[in-house]
Amino acid sequence: MAINEKNYLLNIKSYYNIKDIFLYLNEKKKLDMIIYNKQLQKIIGVDINDYQQLSGKYKIGEKNGKGKEYYLNTNRLIFEGKYLKGKRNGKGKEYHYDGKLYFDGEYLNGKKWKGNGYNPNGNYEFEIKGGKGYIKEFHNNGKLKFEGEYKNGEKNGKGKEYSLLTTYLIFEGEYKNGEKNGKGKEYYIDGKLAFEGEYQYGKIWNGIGYNPNGNIEFEIKDGKGYIKEFNYNGKLKFEGKYLNGEKNGEGKEYNIDGKLLFEGKYLKGKRNGKGKEFHNNGKLVFEGEYLNEKKWNGIGYNLKGNIDYEIKNGNGYIKEYFYKDKLKFEGEYKNGERNGKGKEYHFMGKLIYEGEYKNGERWNGKEYNEDDGRLVYEGEYLNGERNGKGKEYLYLKIEDEKRKKCKKERIKYDLNSKRLAFEGEYLNGKRNGKGKEYNIDGKLEYEGEYKNGERNGKGKEYNIDGKLEYEGEYQHGKRWNGKEYNIDGKLEYEGEYQHGKRWNGKEYNIDGKLEFEGEYKNGKRWDGKEYHINGKLKYEGGYLKGERNGYGIEYNEDGKLEYEGQYLNGERNGNGKEYNEDGKLKYEGEYLKGERNGNGKEYNIDGKLEYEGEYKKGKRNGKGKEYNIEGKLEYEGEYKKGKRDGKGKEYNIEGKLEYEGDYKNGKRWNAKIREYECNNKLNKVFKKKIKKLKNSK
Numbered sequence: 001m002a003i004n005e006k007n008y009l010l011n012i013k014s015y016y017n018i019k020d021i022f023l024y025l026n027e028k029k030k031l032d033m034i035i036y037n038k039q040l041q042k043i044i045g046v047d048i049n050d051y052q053q054l055s056g057k058y059k060i061g062e063k064n065g066k067g068k069e070y071y072l073n074t075n076r077l078i079f080e081g082k083y084l085k086g087k088r089n090g091k092g093k094e095y096h097y098d099g100k101l102y103f104d105g106e107y108l109n110g111k112k113w114k115g116n117g118y119n120p121n122g123n124y125e126f127e128i129k130g131g132k133g134y135i136k137e138f139h140n141n142g143k144l145k146f147e148g149e150y151k152n153g154e155k156n157g158k159g160k161e162y163s164l165l166t167t168y169l170i171f172e173g174e175y176k177n178g179e180k181n182g183k184g185k186e187y188y189i190d191g192k193l194a195f196e197g198e199y200q201y202g203k204i205w206n207g208i209g210y211n212p213n214g215n216i217e218f219e220i221k222d223g224k225g226y227i228k229e230f231n232y233n234g235k236l237k238f239e240g241k242y243l244n245g246e247k248n249g250e251g252k253e254y255n256i257d258g259k260l261l262f263e264g265k266y267l268k269g270k271r272n273g274k275g276k277e278f279h280n281n282g283k284l285v286f287e288g289e290y291l292n293e294k295k296w297n298g299i300g301y302n303l304k305g306n307i308d309y310e311i312k313n314g315n316g317y318i319k320e321y322f323y324k325d326k327l328k329f330e331g332e333y334k335n336g337e338r339n340g341k342g343k344e345y346h347f348m349g350k351l352i353y354e355g356e357y358k359n360g361e362r363w364n365g366k367e368y369n370e371d372d373g374r375l376v377y378e379g380e381y382l383n384g385e386r387n388g389k390g391k392e393y394l395y396l397k398i399e400d401e402k403r404k405k406c407k408k409e410r411i412k413y414d415l416n417s418k419r420l421a422f423e424g425e426y427l428n429g430k431r432n433g434k435g436k437e438y439n440i441d442g443k444l445e446y447e448g449e450y451k452n453g454e455r456n457g458k459g460k461e462y463n464i465d466g467k468l469e470y471e472g473e474y475q476h477g478k479r480w481n482g483k484e485y486n487i488d489g490k491l492e493y494e495g496e497y498q499h500g501k502r503w504n505g506k507e508y509n510i511d512g513k514l515e516f517e518g519e520y521k522n523g524k525r526w527d528g529k530e531y532h533i534n535g536k537l538k539y540e541g542g543y544l545k546g547e548r549n550g551y552g553i554e555y556n557e558d559g560k561l562e563y564e565g566q567y568l569n570g571e572r573n574g575n576g577k578e579y580n581e582d583g584k585l586k587y588e589g590e591y592l593k594g595e596r597n598g599n600g601k602e603y604n605i606d607g608k609l610e611y612e613g614e615y616k617k618g619k620r621n622g623k624g625k626e627y628n629i630e631g632k633l634e635y636e637g638e639y640k641k642g643k644r645d646g647k648g649k650e651y652n653i654e655g656k657l658e659y660e661g662d663y664k665n666g667k668r669w670n671a672k673i674r675e676y677e678c679n680n681k682l683n684k685v686f687k688k689k690i691k692k693l694k695n696s697k
Contacts, residue, residue, distance in 0.1 A: 063085075065203050067080070067083050077463075091106055092107050098120065105413060110153075111152070114128055114131075148175065159175050181200060188232065200223065225241075236254050259280060263276055271292075285320075299311075328347070338360050339357055350373050365381070385530060390426050393421055396417035397413055419442050420438050433450060446462070456476065459475060504520065514535065516531070525543035526545075545571050561583055586602070597618070598614065599615075606629075611624060611627070624636070644663040648663050
């Protein structure tokens with residue numbers, strides 16, 4: 001349906017500042033931009049496609065239900081919980097800048113109402129009941145920012161504020177509805193008293209002001225007076241008339257070094273009426289009239305004292321300067337602000353932006369690097385930041401001998417090697433929405449969605465040859481859930497990722513057959529199953545760094561149990577069992593580096609014990625015993641490389657000693673031989689040296 005822009009503006013409801021976000025909507029071009037930019041719609045709580053027509057007006061979507069908020073220009077979570085009509089309502093949690101829990105409880109109309117608060121160390125700090133309590137707030141660096149009484153979900157009663165830099169007390173006094181109201185004291189950041197008196201609606205109203213030396217500097221009564229403000233270094237910051245608790249009338253502003261920057265008239269805290277601006281070197285740079293802080297009528301001068309430009313009714317072509325006569329800005333002026341074409345310069349003289357401005361901010365143009373002037377971005381802006389469609393560029397580095405020897409030497413770029421690095425959508429200065437990335441050779445590297453400057457949502461990655469390497473979802477710049485492909489374009493992996501690495505999924509071989517499924521840790525196999533090329537289960541068990549590790553089970557190509565036991569570094573290691581093709585136990589014992597090693601037992605095809613003893617490198621080695629098919633002892637003694645070798649004894653089928661002596665390479669070598677008659681009685685015992693004894697075991 002058609003959109004009535006007037007009604008659209010009147011019915012916008014968002015916790016964002018309406019003026020900042022929607023000021024440009026009087027131009028159809030930017031209304032179209034919001035319709036196009038779904039990511040922008042999501043951030044400000046507007047979806048053009050989800051309008052509901054009620055009584056001839058449009059109802060714009062507000063935050064309702066579960067949601068999350070983040071610290072400005074970061075991925076750091078500040079709040080998660082429930083909303084109602086755009087405000088926090090119901091259960092929710094707030095977090096410190098470092099991610100630790102700050103408040104856990106319930107909210108009402110955007111205010112903390114019931115719950116517990118915690119300090120940056122994770123310790124319990126305060127409790128709120130029915131919007132009442134004694135709370136503490138903290139700076140992003142973890143230092144105490146405020147402590148005081150709470151009522152109706154706001155600062156009400158006595159409280160204290162502390163400096164971010166020094167942690168010193170900078171205010172103590174009374175509050176009402178979240179603002180300073182009543183008696184109070186302000187302090188400089190070194191702890192010295194700056195003001196003592198009464199406040200009204202956050203403004204000083206009655207009291208005495210002191211300079212950094214502790215001397216009385218001014219007095220204010222009923223919001224009126226002539227006051228002085230000072231910088232943290234003790235230098236004068238402002239002096240002038242005060243009315244209704246604000247700058248009103250004649251006044252002067254000074255820079256951090258105490259030099260005059262402006263003198264003229266103020267109204268409701270802003271420059272209004274006749275005034276003069278001065279450069280840091282004291283020279284006049286503008287003289288004329290102001291309207292709501294903006295230059296409106298007057299003459300501008302360069303640092304040599306010559307007339308540089310003229311403004312009439314807020315319109316003209318102006319120039320602004322850094323110190324030492326360095327040009328800062330030149331361009332068109334309209335309604336007292338930068339509007340139209342213009343250029344910005346770095347204080348070292350390099351052009352850093354050229355293009356269009358709107359309401360004092362960059363609108364559509366090009367950005368350049370401040371060191372060498374290379375083009376780094378061109379596209380659209382909103383509120384001075386990249387917003388809308390744009391492009392980024394990259395350049396080849398120049399590696400000279402000087403830089404090779406000194407790593408701290410500034411990187412130099414070949415200014416003739418400009419290449420497209422990114423093209424797509426931006427929001428609040430960061431990549432947001434759809435976009436594409438390119439490698440140094442200009443080939444597509446990624447295409448998909450972004451959020452807060454990172455890959456987020458659906459996307460695809462390509463290898464250096466332009467072939468698809470990954471497709472799926474991303475979160476916080478890293479792979480989240482998707483598929484990987486090999487160099488031939490065949491599926492190699494599908495599943496979930498953690499911190500950009502494989503976490504839970506399936507692997508496929510070069511022929512596309514399932515090879516592994518299970519869990520991963522740091523991108524390596526952790527616990528899962530392997531499969532034969534015919535699809536039958538090959539292995540299931542634990543892994544470490546991608547190799548079999550811990551307890552596991554192996555199966556043959558027919559799916560029958562082949563081995564169960566311990567693994568280390570991908571090989572059988574520790575205690576384990578082997579089975580024959582019929583599933584009967586074949587061996588149980590110790591392994592080392594994939595081979596039988598240590599103590600173990602062998603069984604024949606019928607499952608009867610055949611050997612027990614020591615092994616080394618997969619072969620019988622050391623002491624051991626052999627048994628016949630009846631399970632009776634047949635041999636006990638020493639082995640070497642799988643053969644009888646050393647001292648040993650043989651027994652006949654009746655279990656009587658038949659031979660004892662030496663063996664070499666599996667054969668009797670030097671021994672006593674005992675012979676028995678058919679009644680198992682000893683016939684004779686004799687000793688002889690045998691060098692070659694045929695037909696022996």
